[in-house]
Amino acid sequence: MSLPEGFSLTDMDRLGPDPxxxxxxxxxxxxxxxxxxxxxxxxxxxxxxxGQPAARMLxxxxxxxxxxxxxxxxxxxxxxxxxxxxxxxxxxxxxxxGRQLRISGAVSQVEDAEADAYWVSRPWGSQVGGVxxxxxxxxxxxxxxxxxxxxxxxxxxxxxxVPRPAHWTGLRVALERIEFWQEGDDRLHDRIVYExxxxxxxxxxxxx
Ligand SMILES: Cc1cc2nc3c(=O)[nH]c(=O)nc-3n(C[C@H](O)[C@H](O)[C@H](O)COP(=O)(O)O)c2cc1C
Numbered sequence: 001m002s003l004p005e006g007f008s009l010t011d012m013d014r015l016g017p018d019p020x021x022x023x024x025x026x027x028x029x030x031x032x033x034x035x036x037x038x039x040x041x042x043x044x045x046x047x048x049x050x051g052q053p054a055a056r057m058l059x060x061x062x063x064x065x066x067x068x069x070x071x072x073x074x075x076x077x078x079x080x081x082x083x084x085x086x087x088x089x090x091x092x093x094x095x096x097x098g099r100q101l102r103i104s105g106a107v108s109q110v111e112d113a114e115a116d117a118y119w120v121s122r123p124w125g126s127q128v129g130g131v132x133x134x135x136x137x138x139x140x141x142x143x144x145x146x147x148x149x150x151x152x153x154x155x156x157x158x159x160x161x162v163p164r165p166a167h168w169t170g171l172r173v174a175l176e177r178i179e180f181w182q183e184g185d186d187r188l189h190d191r192i193v194y195e196x197x198x199x200x201x202x203x204x205x206x207x208x
Contacts, residue, residue: 098183
């Protein structure tokens with residue numbers, strides 16, 4: 001594997017006790033070296049009452065000891081699945097860096113104030129789109145979407161405050177299990193797992 005100039009691999013035998021530090025390091029590395037326009041993109045896997053797993057890409061917008069935060073429409077398919085079964089997994093893959101990061105745990109909604117703060121940071125067009133979209137519901141045609149967007153844009157012209165719909169908010173995936181995967185030669189990869197236990201992080205290495 002030829003790595004980008006300036007990028008240095010983590011010493012997987014000395015990852016340190018705090019997985020948050022490593023996650024932030026890996027996300028910073030991805031922002032700098034992954035060559036990806038959305039280095040914070042992750043697949044979010046959910047499974048509702050019907051037991052059918054579903055995955056789709058989302059953008060990570062927050063990460064701290066409370067969990068990893070993504071924003072979406074709670075009335076979407078994923079929103080329904082999470083309402084039925086509030087557990088999810090997030091999966092990042094940075095090809096050029098030979099890294100995979102997995103996070104899984106219970107899901108909770110962020111506080112309104114946190115969602116509001118993120119909402120106002122979004123461009124007007126994204127806010128209008130967020131209000132206009134009945135995400136995941138059947139849409140007759142592209143014209144119906146354009147009409148809805150035009151209605152919302154007329155209601156909240158450029159420069160005005162677009163209120164955040166209550167169903168558009170952040171979901172936080174608790175850090176219950178985290179796995180750092182670093183590609184190795186001959187498929188002999190490094191896998192280090194951090195599991196949250198009452199006494200702290202339990203750290204284990206896994207066969208590749
Ligand atoms: C790179 C990328 C980033 C995306 N980011 C988001 C996001 O942050 N929030 C979101 O709701 N959908 C995002 N989407 C769209 C979702 O993948 C998905 O189509 C949408 O959320 C509906 O999913 P659902 O029907 O399973 O609920 C993104 C798609 C891609 C390809």
